[in-house]
Amino acid sequence: MVKTVTGEESHLTAFETQLSQSGVPVQVGLAVGKLNADLDRGYVFGLIPTPPNDHGQPACALLEGGPDKRKPSKGKPPKDSAPSLEIDIGWVAEHARQVSKMLLGSIHVVGIYVWAGESSFKASSVELWQTAKAVSAASPFHKECNPIERILIHISYSPRRWSCRNCILSSSSFASTSFHPCDFKTGKILSGLQAFRCVYNFEMRIPLSYKDASNQNTCKDAIHKGITRHAAVLKDAQALVDGNLIYDGQTCSSDGMHEVELLLPFMNGRLTDACSGSEIAGLLVFSGSVYASTYLNPKESIAQAISDIKADIITSLRSRLDIVSDEAEQMMPVDSSDSSRIDDDSSHAKSVHPLLSFDLRKPFSFSFPRRVLLPWLDGIFICDYLQPFEEFKDTKERCKELMSMDVVSDIEFLEPETTATASVAKSFWDVVLDCSRSVTNQSKGDKKVRLTEESNSTMSKFLHWNIVTAGIFLLLSVTVGVWMLFLSNDHKSQTI
Template identity: 50%
Template structure:
């Protein structure tokens, strides 16, 4: 459980100045930072206000909680400052958290919410605040084995002071789930150490003839495979600057550290390798993922490795979420399975349709590429661009989601991923004999299923390849 929270004084003082000069009496936003189970500490890097919703309305407002006053008993009406409570558009705040979490790198997460309200209003709104914290936690999970707590930072304007509470994510929320933390400000960002990893992957998934009529959606298949890969990646050994990482070993050197992940060859081979199912196609999910992670100087290097691994998986999931969101907006798929808007760029729906066909066609879908933008004190945050998008679209993302302007100098934006993750669907023979196409007769490749040889032990030949 987090007992002590340290906030970056430079950023928090700027946030307090902004709030005090705004003239508003209520604001809600996200707390960006890091939680360490080993140190039992939380580190707050910055506060990001939740923007107005699509209708231009603020995400929170004050209402009078004591409109009915018992005049017969001579009770006096309370002042609006004492009787007000906070109303929060929880759905909008959680959506903001979901989108911001995509833009954060290893070890930096949405770790709670903050509110700018008076002391009495805070006391009248504890249940609402706890429910919002829980919604943010569900929209922006920290890891696969998620923490059961988040932070609630209260900036009180009357009297002016900062307090922080640990909010338990219990199913039945009560005010007792808020526990005070020791909160202080100091130099946090300047002590962070940087870790960088370029991770290459190549997942080859079989498409079985008997499953083609009842195949799940392509997104479900890929999300399941990423979950399987995450379990294997969790057990991978790590090299930092060429040295094998030992558990609880501290990092004593400065500068950016190079991380390499080592996965056992052919570990946990798929049990379906021994089945007698006929393979009619191959779904290839491959590419490279660049990951950054940041570590407090008192944390062991093993935490940086764990952050890198989680960041790789979260990055793959974020890209799939983005193209699924884009697929929902795409219209006008032609009879050839290619969108009318771009005859060379298939969508996720296009690739899914080709799986249901006799697999005589091939298609490749490029996933969004990950770029890195300078943030605070030498750290980076990220964003994702579709193949047809340029840096110009970043401006709206950063202004709306992070309340910051993107860098004016485009040369400071990093694009380290040389092999952007892609998804392709191929016939079995295109993968089995790529260098010897003449060795596969066209009559055999296009023959009915009952006349083709039954190909088994697929994973023994085409298991995942990792570099």
Template identity: 50%
Template structure:
């Protein structure tokens, strides 16, 4: 359980000044930071206000007391203020948390919410605040090793003060789950250690013939990513050329290079093929870049676990982006002519197609991950399709993170030169091989070409072995005949 919370003084003071100058009666937003179970302490990096909803309205507002209550007693004005409460668009705040989570590098999480409101309205809105925190927790879950709790920061403007409460997640939504928590400001960002990992992967995901249900490309990928996540848990880490053995804090400064080594494992795809259960295969490979951050007092194992989790979440986020865009393209084509629907590429309707209905090899590149400077040495991340440029990042950062619109694109990091890609060899390519003259050829079909070359080489090798065996058999007969003559 988190016993104390420390906030970055520079950022929180800027947020307080921004709220005071805006003169808004109420505001709600996200708390970005980290909850450390090893130190029983929470760290707040910054506060991000929730933007206006689709209707152009703020996510929170102040509700005044009913008119009949204002008329009671001589102090109607003070009574109306004391009985005011907050109205919060809980679903919109949760959606904001879901989108921001995809832009956070590992080691950074949405650890709660903050509210800017008076003391009386805060006390009258505890149930609403608890519901909002629970919705945020469901939309932006933490890892399994993190505490099952969230932070509620209250910035009171009358009188001006900061208070922090710890909310324990549970099945029941009750104000009793809110408990006071020690809060102070300090230098949080200066105590962070930075780690970078370039993880290369090469997966072969089988397409089974006797599947219990219809298989789509996203289904196969999600299952393959979940299986690989279990394999990645047992990977050993090498940091700055040294194998991580002792679970000790990292004392050196600067950027630390991390390399993950997977254990030797059996080839599941080969076993499945030997059992004649596979009718196709998806070649999924590429590189994933991850930046991790831990406090200087946390053990190294923490950042290794964060990086492993971040790699899997990054692959899942890219898949979600492709599926969302494919679903959007499908909705736009509804009601159009059949010719327009026929022109849709396999990549655009991947999320709707059964993988057994594909009649040719499908090549698909996932979005690449880029990193935007945020606070000090911290980076936010975003994903770009092959047709997009760095300019589209500005809109995302301004809308979701309330960053300055004047982002220098030259400071954006693009470590993933070749983003993750996949080649889906379909059912028909395996069950009914194509004629060599009409075979699919492209730069990305090197897997299919190598399979054909391997088959040809295997045939030639088998013929050569038969000739050699026949030669030695003939030679042994001659030698035996000679030996019989000599013996006589």
């Protein structure tokens, strides 16, 4: 359980000054940083206010009169209840979900903060606990501890002070025991972080079965399962850091950016749950490159950085899938019952995005968003995902709205990766026919080779017999000649 929380001094001091000058009575937002259960420490890099909702209303307001509607006891006058906080919990949770997609590696939404008076804060413990729980559900860590915990930072202006509480979220009770006080201090933490990065090239070959089609599954479901399978493969991958193989418990003392290379287990890239030949309807190929990064505290081991890199790869792939899915669902026709089928013969028929369909009658391909990077705080980068039809100005708008950043026009964006694509290149029978053609061509080639070898063998045998026959004929001729010469000499001797 986190017992001590350290905040980045430079950012939090400037943030408090900005809050006091704004004149807003209350404000709620997200705390971004790291929680390390092994060290019992938390780190807050920055605080991000939740923007107004779609109707222009703030995410937090004062509710006059308070929630206490109990009848006063006899003989005791009623006490004036402090104005409590009214929080748009769903909107704050949605903000956390969007921000979590823009964070790299081990950086997470670690909790919430609230700017309010002391009395209003104490009167809103249930509301704040529910908000912290909703934020945790919307932006989970890749490796949650048990019990789940988040932090709640209270910035009080009357009196002026900072305090921090640890929210234990696994309990179903809303009692005050769900909050545990923890020490809060500020310091220079961003300058001591060590950066690790990895460019990971991948190719997933995902079989699509008729069984999935009959169960009304989609290509989105198949890609999601493929990413989950790939996560299991990636978990066992070895890593090289700056060209050196790491070992358990090893720490890193050098500064600068550290390069990570992942080595997949031998033969583990093959399909692990391929369907039988009679069930396969097609093959979906999902390929591209992922830029992954993480930031390590000097007290953490390099193994933690490798684990964060692997988790960042899988989280990034799932985030892109969600973005494309949301885009595809917005393109869905109004009457989905009639438009779920793709009619090739009808020019006015509305087609469904390939990601949400299971039509394999013709090959298709679509691109996934690519990850771009931009600086955030003191050398810390955040990311965004650009669709093929988007530009950098779209990223600037999202950063301004979600991260409360004043993005300058000449900010430098980094584009470290290529576009990831998903495509169904061939149906099952196309694959089978290609294989059979290949086998046929190979057999024809083998037959030609065999014919050539047989003809060469026949010619060799023919030449061999010709030589033997000529030798026998020569030997017979010499024998007959010698025999005839012997008979001639014998006849001459008898005549004399």
